[in-house]
Amino acid sequence: MMAVTADQIVTAAIHHLNDHPTASMAELAEAAGVSRATLHRHFSSRDDLLVALGRRALERWQQAQDAVGLTAAAQENDQDRLRGTLRDLLTALVEVADEHGFALTDHAMAVHPDLLRRSDELEEREIALFAAAQRAGVLRAELPVRWISNTWYGLLVAVRESLRRGDVARRDMAGLLVDAFFNGAGR
Template identity: 60%
Template sequence: MRSEEEILGAATRHLNADPTASMAGLAEAAGVSRATLHRHFASREDLLRALGERATRRWEESQDAADIDAAAASGDPDRMATALRVMLNAFVVDADDFGFALTDHFVNRIPELVAWATRLEDREIAFYAACQDAGVLRPDLPVRWLSNTVYGLMISVRESLRRGDVARRDAPALLLGTFLAGAGPTPGPTPGPAMGTSRAPQNDHDGGRA
């Protein structure tokens, strides 16, 4: 018998390929009967909520594993650079979960998940800002642009893995290389918008972070 964690993983992967999948389709993808799926989750909405909670919890665990708060407080560029790499590598491991949570509109309308995600995003933005101050990331880019760039790259990782465009073992280096090539420190000044640009409010067409 498949565990609930295995069912959630299979459901996430299937929804990334078919966001409108029914409970019957999700049960088939998970290798369980509809009755078994309904014993775990009474409705599709309950399943989506569980997937959103799982993804958000993993996001927080990735931040914790990298110890980004302590790294930012240390002011040590080497420690921050290491924390950045650890966190982004962890994000790649959970690319399926991130990709789902970042784009599912139902998940992004659950108030408690939105509040949780906002807290995690603020925490991450504070870390990126500390990295900018320490010269680990470019200081001329709006810090929320850096956050949104990671958001976009996680969607790219998810889709590239889902389609077989890249090998999973190559994804961490591709993510880090792409992000740091654009956001890493440069030898000379690079034109860019002024710091402090605020993020536009989300609307119905903005996936947001779950």
């Protein structure tokens, strides 16, 4: 039998917690296919496991931002580049919806100082992109940039919930999300 890694446990736990947010360590061990003793060797408490999940979620969020060149695009005034970066970021976030959804909704993210600080930093990067898109006329300038950020957040929670419940096929989600975002906040 092959040993299960902490990374494999984190993956299984995120998927299980997205469906069962109050799952116990015993239930998480079962979902990961390990004994409680093995789970506790990797994570001494549920809080330790949640922090690891939060770190993974933030990692995936930043990877999505970096993959689309968010920081560079936020320095531009090119409408096509900004529109494309927003579209590509939404699509990338659908791909990591399980992890990113955890970062958007789990209580651990709001109470652990390091996770909260990092989450705020990543959100600020997106807000800089939204502000650049507003200045370039891609997004509506009369909307408060924080409203756009909160709308983006709400749409991403809807993605995670729609996928979790099976309301929308994963293959259709990016198109629906991009359409909803640009038809609500776009020019």
